[in-house]
Amino acid sequence: MVLVNRHVRLLVFQNQRAVFEVVGGRSSDFRPPRVFCFLSIFSVRKRSAMSFVTVAYAVLFYVATVVFLVGFLKRVLQFASAPAPLKIPTMPAPLTRIGAAGRVTREVILFESLFRSDKWLWIFSVLFHMGLLLVLLRHARYFLSPDFLSPVWGAVWGAVVFIQPFGVYAAFAMLAGLVMLLVRRVVMVRPRYITNPSDILLLILLLGVALSGILMTFIVHTDIIALKQFFVSLFTLSFQPLPTDSLLLVHLFCVAVLMIVFPFSKLLHVPGVFFSPTRAQCDNAREKRHLANWAASMDAER
């Protein structure tokens, strides 16, 4: 019996290691056999039947993805077709469209106008947004595989592998930025005056995602191979069980809620910045008469 048990553990271990290599893990990331065998047996037992949790989270992520994609697209189309009756770029403004595109790019990458108006807020925002970007890039490993052989794909996977250590430490930058943004809204009189409950709730939701993620990375690890299998299986409709660790479930729940509220919240400033007339328009009103699309037909009838 002991021998059979040992054999089963060995097989599970070998199988897990093979899967780990296929999903792109480095051998240094692989947990020591004894711990891993224990975890494997644990997760195999949990994976024997498709649990309620797996089904609930599969449905939750399908719903969240549809709401996010449809809502996001709808709002972007709405922004793109909103009337812009006047030339209102914030001066001094670029004189050409290329210059205006450069201004928007600087706004998106460097938060240029925020830097000019509030240095502390700029620091907190950069910490949070750049941290978030690196963390999200690090997460690409849960959805991509290195076994696709095209050279482009190899470069993408190389970038995902390269980003891994930076993503871990970026999590602390993200957390620090979030805490400072929250403290600012609660403590400072002027920001507090214009703060809605939804502003605080969004920050708390993001803090929930960051804290549960950091705890999983450094203290209570989860089975990331099974997790990846679960997410890849959502694409291929060949459903695999989700690990049921509480921290992971909290992490994923907060992420799904974030995706669902995104199209209805202030998080829409992400696409919104590209459509802001004060940033995206150029200062050419003297050279070219500004005529909004919706006003063109009325103008022709005059």
Ligand code: HEM
């Ligand atoms: C808005 C989206 C998300 C944010 C902001 C976020 C944030 C974070 C942060 C800050 C960490 C700690 C640093 C790190 O290891 O990268 C983390 C870890 C983690 N996240 Fe996320 N996450 C998001 C989405 C997801 C999704 C969709 C999954 C499921 C595939 C996921 C699974 C994990 C796991 C398993 C860890 C622990 C990694 C490890 O043990 O090395 N996260 N997350």
